[in-house]
Amino acid sequence: MRIGELSRRTGVPARMLRYYEEQDLLHPERAANGYRLYDAPAVYRVQQIRGLLDSGLTTEIIRRILPYLDQPDEIHPHPDCLTAEVAALLREEAERIQRRIDCLSRNRDAIHAYLAAVQRAGAVR
Structure with missing residues (x-):
């Protein structure tokens, strides 16, 4: 899906999704024309990022623990990330x-x- 669709599905503005990419929190593929392409799990990843940001964590901390968040509906870091x-x-x-x-x-x-x-x-x- 393209950035507009991800934005609609998550309620997160496209501008913020681009910011998450700049912060190394999202990693979209690129189409031949340069458009960002996101897979279906990106919806859950954006929801996790929003939840962590809403809880007050910085993007630096989120970047460190995000690889260990393995359940799409939960925001509980794996013990190995600590x-x-x-x-x-x-x-x-x-x-x-x-x-x-x-x-x-x-x-x-x-x-x-x-x-x-x-x-x-x-x-x-």
Whole structure:
């Protein structure tokens, strides 16, 4: 299938599919005219990539673990892909995500405190 069909099947814009290729996450064949050609498993691969990106992983980490994702409906890396280097990347990523969670929690708490103060002052109608 060509890139437009893969885009329709996955809901991922063609521009993002080209980006996944640039990031070495997708590997389409090329037709004689230069068009990208994807096989049927590419639909599952794109869904896996989207799921991993949505969970907050970087394309660098995804590139490392993607070869070990062997079930199209699951995103559970095979234990063999957890090298010391990948484990360090995942720990750093978990710490980055935790910092974001902490920042978002502080912002949420500040907003709630502001709303409570304004409501107590009777300014909200």
